[in-house]
Amino acid sequence: MTPSRPEAIVIGASAGALEALSVILPSLPADFRAPIIVVVHIPPDKKSVLAELFRARCRIQVIEVEDKEPLKPATAYFAPPDYHLLVEDTGTLGLTYEEPVLFSRPSIDVLFESAADVYGSEVAAILLTGANEDGARGLAAVAKAGGRVIVQDPETAFAAAMPEAGLKFCPNAEVLSLDGISEYLRRFD
Amino acid sequence: MIETFEKVEDIEIRLLLEALYVRYHYDFRNYAMGSIKRRLRQACEQMGFATISALQEKVLHDETMLPRLLGYLTVQVSEMFRDPSYFRAIREKVVPHLKTYSSLKIWIAGCSCGEEVYSLAILFREEGLEDRTIFYATDINQQALQAAEAGVYDLDRIRLFTENHRKSGGKSSLSDYYNAGYGRVSFDRSLRERVVFSDHSLVTDAVFGEMHLISCRNVMIYFDRPLQDRAVGLFKDSLARKGFLGIGAKESLRFSEHAEGFKEFVREDKIYQRVGI
Known part of the structure; x- marks a missing residue:
């Protein structure tokens, strides 16, 4: 049985993010319905090229978020460098310049926790490769709200610390390879 | 559901x-x-x-x-000359317009602990505009306003401030403007001679003067959409004809009901110009 489609997908990644997202995002069809909201740890002082890069490779729309960006289907939203990205309500994204969380701004925890608050059980959170523990608490918040939680198989991750921390906080998370995650998402449509 | x-x-x-x-x-x-x-x-x-x-x-x-x-x-995180390219754009593209006025009013809305106030005061001094300018620095947080008026910052932040100032096209050395001691730096009181610090809320207060430049960066991101509309409307009504509004690097007037009151003046640095009056 295909599970019902969540209202939004949130993804967090750090070291190795580019390669991991390169497996997932380009695999999604142009009419993929849920918005995909992505936090990748990036240096604060540089212009991010992530959105540009994926725009050229994806069939869905790809944009770097500006404050109060409306959420649309079939679109991937990247956090800009040096701002936290939050889901403001079911239709809007917001940015803040609060203190870094676990040395990170944007922070995956901040995105995931806001998504848990706004969407409750109607969100899927995916924690990918990374070398620190950002995202683990957020993943637990999504699980607590009844949302779906997926962790990249640490064995297949470029950096295992982040998915391992995710599993520590969320032992019942689904563990999938990158291809498995792509397939999982495509099943929603 | x-x-x-x-x-x-x-x-x-x-x-x-x-x-x-x-x-x-x-x-x-x-x-x-x-x-x-x-x-x-x-x-x-x-x-x-x-x-x-x-x-x-x-x-x-x-x-x-x-x-x-x-x-x-209230989030009090800022730095001097934050986003140096914004200050470079003010210097290179806005200042030539401001030079055509004999007197200038500048509003730093949500000035927090004053980093941007001193940045603009230094920029205006470097550009020879300081003597004809009054700066209004406003915030809702009294403690932040007091800190802004004091102009004292931790010494360990000064390296970043200096680097930002240089990247913004600074024509002098930042060290000309402060004294260092006891792990802190204290900015020259002459920089605030033309600054009026005051308690003003973008939520509940009204227009208080006709401005040539309003800088309000990373303040409205903490507002919801209707409140953002109120604040942008307030700025619109406060700006002189062809006056300028600078907002944060990741903010936009695209989603505002007042968007048509402004045109993009320096798109990449989020500097807008008032139109239609």
Whole structure:
């Protein structure tokens, strides 16, 4: 049985993010319905090229978020460098310049926790490769709200610390390879 | 389905914000909820309250709690010449227009601890505009305003400030403007001779003068959409004909009901110009 489609997908990644997202995002069809909201740890002082890069490779729309960006289907939203990205309500994204969380701004925890608050059980959170523990608490918040939680198989991750921390906080998370995650998402449509 | 009943925490937040408004006239009721929620959770955790209701009881009965809570609710993070390219654009593209006026009013709205006030005062001095300018530096947080007026910053931040100033096209050395000692730097009092610091709320207060440049960066990101519209409307009504509005690097007037009152002047640095009057 295909599970019902969540209202939004949130993804967090750090070291190795580019390669991991390169497996997932380009695999999604142009009419993929849920918005995909992505936090990748990036240096604060540089212009991010992530959105540009994926725009050229994806069939869905790809944009770097500006404050109060409306959420649309079939679109991937990247956090800009040096701002936290939050889901403001079911239709809007917001940015803040609060203190870094676990040395990170944007922070995956901040995105995931806001998504848990706004969407409750109607969100899927995916924690990918990374070398620190950002995202683990957020993943637990999504699980607590009844949302779906997926962790990249640490064995297949470029950096295992982040998915391992995710599993520590969320032992019942689904563990999938990158291809498995792509397939999982495509099943929603 | 998303739950249709309101969560208890959401009710508590709404009531606390109402209490703050009725008791102290601080109006956070239209602040962006995601961020307010985070900071209230932080406040409860760090000040040892089990619930937001418990925090509300304390803040209603004990006014010494107010400044502490305001410290959580207003985000005071900035740096001098933050986003150097913004200041470079002001210098290279806005200043030539400002030079055609014999007197200038500049409004730094949400000035926090004053980093941007001193940045603009230095830029205007470097460009020979300081003597004809009055700067209005406003914020709702009294402690932040006092810090802004004092102009004292930790020494370990000065390397970043200096680097930013250089990248912004600074024509002097930042060290010309401060004295260092005891791990702190103190900015030259002459820089604030032409600055009026004052308590002003973008939520509840009105237009107070005709401005040539308004700089309000990373302030409106904490507002919800309707409140952003109010603030941008206030800026629109405050600007002289062809006056300038600078906002944060990741803010946009695209989503504002007043978008048609402005044109993009320097698109990549989020500097707009008032049109249509």
